[in-house]
């Protein structure tokens with residue numbers, strides 16, 4: 001009987017710990033949801049603060065330095081000459097050679113990273129590109145928050161004579177329908 005009680009006590013103890021662990025994970029989940037909801041940054045809620053943040057992001061982008069998009073890969077090749085060692089079975093082939101693949105106007109381009117230090121240079125340039133992408137994302141979010149806070153003008157925007165001319169046929173058409 002004593003043994004059962006002891007067991008029960010241990011079991012209850014384990015249950016208490018489980019509850020604590022559960023609460024801990026609940027709070028962690030809450031914090032994660034908060035971070036996800038706010039985009040991981042504390043977005044200010046006033047126009048001057050948002051404008052200040054926008055200036056900061058633009059300044060950071062201006063100071064990024066060189067960057068490029070692309071991905072680095074390591075490739076081994078076979079030259080195709082039947083007398084070459086790479087033609088033998090189980091031969092690892094030529095290389096491995098490091099290359100950078102990127103796109104210019106939708107077309108893939110490849111650069112070989114053969115010079116000493118070329119890999120490090122390309123890695124750094126790509127890392128800066130990731131920063132640029134993050135800052136562009138922040139810039140979009142800050143601008144969207146600013147747009148939400150800007151008041152709506154009660155006046156209709158003034159039309160230039162050209163715009164008035166252009167709108168007339170459209171109005172007639174929609175009225176006719």
Ligand SMILES: [Zn+2]
Pocket residue numbers: 078079080081084085086087094
């Ligand atoms: Zn070969």
